[in-house]
Amino acid sequence: MLELEDLRAGHGDFRLAAEWHLPAGRIAAVIGPSGGGKSTLLDAIAGFLAPEAGRVLWHGRDLGPLAPGERPVAMLFQDNNLFPHLTAAENVALALTPKRRLTAAQRAEVEAALARVGLEGFGARRPAELSGGQQGRVALARVLLQRKPLLLLDEPFSALGPAQRGEMLDLVAELARETGATVLMVSHAPEDARRIADAVVLVAEGRAQAPEPTERLFADPPPALRAYLG
Amino acid sequence: MAGVAGAVLLPLAAVVWRAGGAGWLSAGDWAAVRFSLTQAALSALLSVALAVPAARALARRRFPGRGALVTLLGAPFILPVVVAVLGLLAVFGQGGLASRALGLFGLPPLSIYGLHGVVLAHVFFNLPLATRLILQGWLTIPAERFRLAATLGLPPGAVFRLLEAPMLRRAVPGALVAIFVICLSSFAVALTLGGGPRATTVELAIYQAFRFEFDLGRAALLSVVQLALAGAAAALAARLALPPAMGAGLDRVTPRWDAARPWLRAQDAAWLALVAAFLLLPLAMIVARGLPGLAEMPPQVWRAAGFSLAVALASTALTLALALPLASRAGEGLAIAAIAVSPLVLGTGLFLILRPVASPGAVALPVTAAVNALMALPFALRVIRPELEAVRADYGRLCLSLGLRGRWFWTRVALPRLRRPLGFATGLTAALSAGDLGVIALFADPERATLPLQMYRLMGAYRMEAAAGAALLLLAMSLALFWVFDRGGHGA
Numbered sequence: 001m002l003e004l005e006d007l008r009a010g011h012g013d014f015r016l017a018a019e020w021h022l023p024a025g026r027i028a029a030v031i032g033p034s035g036g037g038k039s040t041l042l043d044a045i046a047g048f049l050a051p052e053a054g055r056v057l058w059h060g061r062d063l064g065p066l067a068p069g070e071r072p073v074a075m076l077f078q079d080n081n082l083f084p085h086l087t088a089a090e091n092v093a094l095a096l097t098p099k100r101r102l103t104a105a106q107r108a109e110v111e112a113a114l115a116r117v118g119l120e121g122f123g124a125r126r127p128a129e130l131s132g133g134q135q136g137r138v139a140l141a142r143v144l145l146q147r148k149p150l151l152l153l154d155e156p157f158s159a160l161g162p163a164q165r166g167e168m169l170d171l172v173a174e175l176a177r178e179t180g181a182t183v184l185m186v187s188h189a190p191e192d193a194r195r196i197a198d199a200v201v202l203v204a205e206g207r208a209q210a211p212e213p214t215e216r217l218f219a220d221p222p223p224a225l226r227a228y229l230g
Numbered sequence: 231m232a233g234v235a236g237a238v239l240l241p242l243a244a245v246v247w248r249a250g251g252a253g254w255l256s257a258g259d260w261a262a263v264r265f266s267l268t269q270a271a272l273s274a275l276l277s278v279a280l281a282v283p284a285a286r287a288l289a290r291r292r293f294p295g296r297g298a299l300v301t302l303l304g305a306p307f308i309l310p311v312v313v314a315v316l317g318l319l320a321v322f323g324q325g326g327l328a329s330r331a332l333g334l335f336g337l338p339p340l341s342i343y344g345l346h347g348v349v350l351a352h353v354f355f356n357l358p359l360a361t362r363l364i365l366q367g368w369l370t371i372p373a374e375r376f377r378l379a380a381t382l383g384l385p386p387g388a389v390f391r392l393l394e395a396p397m398l399r400r401a402v403p404g405a406l407v408a409i410f411v412i413c414l415s416s417f418a419v420a421l422t423l424g425g426g427p428r429a430t431t432v433e434l435a436i437y438q439a440f441r442f443e444f445d446l447g448r449a450a451l452l453s454v455v456q457l458a459l460a461g462a463a464a465a466l467a468a469r470l471a472l473p474p475a476m477g478a479g480l481d482r483v484t485p486r487w488d489a490a491r492p493w494l495r496a497q498d499a500a501w502l503a504l505v506a507a508f509l510l511l512p513l514a515m516i517v518a519r520g521l522p523g524l525a526e527m528p529p530q531v532w533r534a535a536g537f538s539l540a541v542a543l544a545s546t547a548l549t550l551a552l553a554l555p556l557a558s559r560a561g562e563g564l565a566i567a568a569i570a571v572s573p574l575v576l577g578t579g580l581f582l583i584l585r586p587v588a589s590p591g592a593v594a595l596p597v598t599a600a601v602n603a604l605m606a607l608p609f610a611l612r613v614i615r616p617e618l619e620a621v622r623a624d625y626g627r628l629c630l631s632l633g634l635r636g637r638w639f640w641t642r643v644a645l646p647r648l649r650r651p652l653g654f655a656t657g658l659t660a661a662l663s664a665g666d667l668g669v670i671a672l673f674a675d676p677e678r679a680t681l682p683l684q685m686y687r688l689m690g691a692y693r694m695e696a697a698a699g700a701a702l703l704l705l706a707m708s709l710a711l712f713w714v715f716d717r718g719g720h721g722a
Binding site for chain 2: 046047048067068069070073074075077080081083086094095098100146
């Protein structure tokens with residue numbers, strides 16, 4: 001279970017407050033207007049932003065003292081999720097080891113992960129030789145091997161067309177179901193939330209509301225969500 | 231960082247301490263101060279005045295060979311000073327092309343020695359730099375403005391007044407100060423083309439106090455003067471926020487409708503031809519005179535070439551070792567401050583420190599490598615630092631989330647991403663170091679000379695054929711060093 005205990009974080013004049021919890025294995029969409037604090041929320045959970053007050057807990061354990069790489073968290077960013085000088089396989093392998101040389105077992109794991117996201121035989125290609133959707137799949141293969149129970153998506157598929165974005169989200173949902181991962185995904189599009197999210201976290205005016213079941217929220221939107229949806 | 235600070239500050243402390251009991255400046259010293267300022271000011275003014283029309287022509291004309299010309303404008307940066315001086319002598323000297331042409335009309339030959347020779351050489355080196363700086367200014371004017379001017383039917387005069395003059399008011403002072411600072415610390419040019427009471431820079435005076443009078447107190451005192459001059463100029467330069475000299479993207483041409491008139495076209499063509507000839511003729515003469523000279527070279531030249539190669543490689547390694555940690559912290563300010571410290575000042579300080587413990591000749595080559603590394607450091611940082619910052623901005627969070635830290639960050643991410651800038655920076659350092667004639671002149675004994683110094687000795691002994699051969703060898707070595715490192719950065 002992800003718990004945000006009276007969390008307060010921000011930079012400059014901006015402050016975000018959150019106080020809620022999300023049961024493990026759920027997929028929650030984080031939606032709200034630009035500048036409302038969606039990325040701030042993810043940064044605080046991932047450890048890129050130290051909270052001014054409150055705590056982030058995973059299964060009761062305080063994540064505060066842990067560096068981003070030590071947290072039970074994998075994250076995909078809006079862009080630059082792959083190193084352009086490394087091949088797809090090398091990018092994926094970074095989930096297992098920073099070393100250049102892999103053991104036979106590690107190589108097999110990398111190949112299996114690439115195959116799982118539909119990129120069998122693409123391991124030797126560099127990101128520049130892959131389409132946007134394929135790049136997203138490589139990043140997801142790496143997430144798969146990171147084996148972190150919490151996955152944060154900061155709109156990594158926003159540059160894709162609607163059809164490809166839908167495919168990627170379905171893949172995320174599949175992988176999350178298989179691995180039991182908990183997912184928090186930032187989105188601008190309500191249809192993304194309807195597509196795969198069990199719950200929606202509405203972030204607006206410096207507050208991240210507690211997750212609400214997706215269907216219920218969209219059936220009867222509160223004023224802040226209504227203002228955002230227009 | 232503390233290491234670099236120490237390497238710069240300790241010699242300075244030694245200089246200041248030694249200068250304490252050395253009395254006050256003589257009339258000759260004041261003349262050196264005046265000459266330094268005069269020649270630097272003249273060099274800066276002439277370089278920029280000639281560069282403005284050249285940059286304008288490059289900014290508004292597209293023609294075959296434009297890319298090659300822009301590349302040529304970058305070449306003087308890695309061209310060894312003594313080599314260029316020899317090339318200029320072959321064109322503008324007493325027995326040079328220009329004098330022979332004058333002779334055909336019964337006119338007396340030119341003399342290149344003295345103030346005008348020093349300024350000529352400085353313009354040769356800095357006209358290209360000024361052209362690149364000002365061309366960059368031209369390319370900052372948005373193309374839409376010129377399109378707007380075209381739809382309004384503005385004549386060239388109005389375009390200049392409305393669009394180009396405001397840009398020049400911003401770009402020209404920066405270029406002037408940059409060149410003034412560079413010329414203020416001129417040593418090799420003054421050594422070869424100046425000299426005498428009327429054409430001695432402070433840097434040259436330090437060398438003379440050292441080598442001819444062996445008056446270390448006076449050398450130290452002059453070093454303090456040089457430090458004050460260069461420090462004041464560097465402070466001025468820092469206030470003007472110098473434009474980046476190595477900027478890419480000079481291959482763009484803004485389409486211009488106001489400049490399509492035939493006489494403007496002819497004017498631009500003539501100007502570019504003149505600049506190209508001014509840069510290319512001396513280089514061509516080095517090759518033409520150097521080829522037969524290769525056979526005349528005494529064996530010491532090859533030995534010196536070996537020393538130069540070793541010095542260049544050592545200082546490149548040292549610059550790299552210093553630049554990477556400094557680029558990731560706030561080390562650039564320190565390195566920029568090092569520009570104010572000239573090689574001769576640093577050399578004087580090191581001499582004072584090392585003399586009690588080692589013979590100067592024995593440490594000549596290591597000291598030269600170290601000083602060259604410090605001198606190249608600001609350029610290397612200027613190339614590497616923005617790229618490293620971009621890597622951190624683009625991939626810093628991804629690295630953190632994957633736990634790529636410390637040596638893994640450097641070996642798997644930073645160094646592979648920095649290949650190109652590292653190749654370019656190491657190429658610059660190696661070429662600069664191989665061609666440098668500065669601190670080696672203070673320390674060298676007859677046994678140990680680098681190639682530039684050996685070449686200067688041959689010139690001093692009027693063995694001009696052998697010197698021309700050595701110049702060609704040095705030119706080839708500098709270009710080859712730059713090329714090899716820069717290529718290495720472009721990957722397989």
